[in-house]
Amino acid sequence: MSQLALLGGTPVIANEPPSYSSMGEAEKAAVGKVIDSGCLSGFFGSPGPEFLGGPRVREFEAAWAARFGVKHAVSVNSNTSGLIAAMGAIGLSPGDEVIVPPWTMSATAVSPLIYGGIPVFADIEDETFCIDPEKVAAQITPKTRAIVAVNLFGHPARLRELRDLADRHGIYLIEDNAQAPLGSEEGVATGKIGHIGIASLNYHKHIHTGEGGVCVTDDDDLAGRIQLIRNHGENLVGHDGISDAVNMVGFNFRMTELSAAVGLVQLADVERHVSIRERLAETLSDGTRDLEGWTVPKVRTGCRHNYYIWLVKFDAKAIGVSRELFSKALAAEGFPHYLAYVPPLYRLPLFQRRVAIGREGWPFTLTDRRYDDGLCPVTERLHENEAICFEPCAYDVDDALAEKMVEAIRKVHAHRRDLNALAETG
Numbered sequence: 001m002s003q004l005a006l007l008g009g010t011p012v013i014a015n016e017p018p019s020y021s022s023m024g025e026a027e028k029a030a031v032g033k034v035i036d037s038g039c040l041s042g043f044f045g046s047p048g049p050e051f052l053g054g055p056r057v058r059e060f061e062a063a064w065a066a067r068f069g070v071k072h073a074v075s076v077n078s079n080t081s082g083l084i085a086a087m088g089a090i091g092l093s094p095g096d097e098v099i100v101p102p103w104t105m106s107a108t109a110v111s112p113l114i115y116g117g118i119p120v121f122a123d124i125e126d127e128t129f130c131i132d133p134e135k136v137a138a139q140i141t142p143k144t145r146a147i148v149a150v151n152l153f154g155h156p157a158r159l160r161e162l163r164d165l166a167d168r169h170g171i172y173l174i175e176d177n178a179q180a181p182l183g184s185e186e187g188v189a190t191g192k193i194g195h196i197g198i199a200s201l202n203y204h205k206h207i208h209t210g211e212g213g214v215c216v217t218d219d220d221d222l223a224g225r226i227q228l229i230r231n232h233g234e235n236l237v238g239h240d241g242i243s244d245a246v247n248m249v250g251f252n253f254r255m256t257e258l259s260a261a262v263g264l265v266q267l268a269d270v271e272r273h274v275s276i277r278e279r280l281a282e283t284l285s286d287g288t289r290d291l292e293g294w295t296v297p298k299v300r301t302g303c304r305h306n307y308y309i310w311l312v313k314f315d316a317k318a319i320g321v322s323r324e325l326f327s328k329a330l331a332a333e334g335f336p337h338y339l340a341y342v343p344p345l346y347r348l349p350l351f352q353r354r355v356a357i358g359r360e361g362w363p364f365t366l367t368d369r370r371y372d373d374g375l376c377p378v379t380e381r382l383h384e385n386e387a388i389c390f391e392p393c394a395y396d397v398d399d400a401l402a403e404k405m406v407e408a409i410r411k412v413h414a415h416r417r418d419l420n421a422l423a424e425t426g
């Protein structure tokens with residue numbers, strides 16, 4: 001193989017890979033019909049048939065519920081909105097604790113704060129990067145109201161185990177299923193094992209509607225409360241004779257007819273959009289698995305991994321080059337990637353300064369939970385030393401380009417000692 005591109009050689013991948021687009025003619029036609037109808041949203045925030053949205057929204061929800069075999073699918077305008085609605089629906093109250101992982105999109109961890117809930121971080125597993133049930137169990141107190149499991153990077157958390165743990169303690173399991181639309185554990189779809197599961201349909205996910213989300217649940221009461229929180233529930237409480245008015249300050253989390261129309265088409269083709277990403281990730285794993293100091297993603301027995309992110313654990317000692325330098329060389333070869341995912345979320349100023357809502361530090365005044373460094377050592381180590389991430393969802397990669405990606409990684413690994421001269425001379 002030729003010299004490293006970082007040292008003046010020719011890059012393996014000449015051009016930036018094109019972006020993946022899941023949009024096609026069917027989506028265009030579906031949107032066109034909504035435009036022609038003149039009505040881009042069918043919602044009214046008051047009692048009456050329009051309280052539950054327009055025809056496409058309802059059709060989309062019915063299709064989603066049928067596709068995943070759930071009793072209720074409630075569409076929202078984002079996964080973030082869905083998380084907030086879920087926190088409201090379970091009756092979360094100021095001072096209640098919600099156990100969350102520190103390695104996830106920030107919305108997962110901050111959503112309890114909207115209701116005065118206290119996020120409590122439990123560390124992740126070293127192999128699948130999902131929240132560790134043992135660490136969760138150690139954090140449960142009489143104040144715990146819910147556990148949020150994220151099926152991170154497309155791999156299911158230990159959902160059955162977490163659900164059993166939640167049931168034993170009489171608390172809720174909520175699944176943030178933004179990254180694993182077709183994940184499964186022992187044949188059961190992700191999103192369905194928790195009391196509520198929440199999908200994301202933002203642009204970066206496997207399928208999307210621009211912005212959007214869907215909450216699924218088999219519980220009639222929870223579904224009804226999510227619908228109320230989604231759409232100005234305060235206006236319905238008196239009219240519908242709802243006795244439990246807890247958290248019935250509503251929002252506007254409504255999905256538009258445009259998004260629902262796109263969502264219907266995307267949903268019909270979700271298997272294809274997910275399996276393309278899975279195949280790319282598997283090609284990268286199979287092509288680089290043998291490399292020393294380079295640990296490709298593992299899939300727990302009985303699970304389906306959707307590979308929202310393909311994360312490699314880099315062992316600088318075994319490889320003999322720093323992660324940063326290796327990454328520079330990889331980038332020079334044209335392999336798009338980044339180091340780390342997000343910082344452990346308790347490092348956000350919000351937690352460090354213990355101020356979320358208002359000026360008085362509320363709701364942190366309700367707890368003596370601390371958010372110091374060292375809280376979740378597995379997450380900190382992955383973030384600081386080990387993670388190299390590639391996003392199969394982001395790029396349109398054919399088999400030839402996938403092979404080039406493998407070649408780029410193998411080239412840098414094979415020539416890694418050449419990088420040490422660079423490190424020494426600075």
Ligand SMILES: *Cc1c(COP(=O)(O)O)cnc(C)c1O
Binds near residue numbers: 178212
């Ligand atoms: C994308 C994502 C979210 C947020 O989704 P939105 O639809 O953008 O609100 C939340 N959690 C996880 C794990 C995500 O990946």
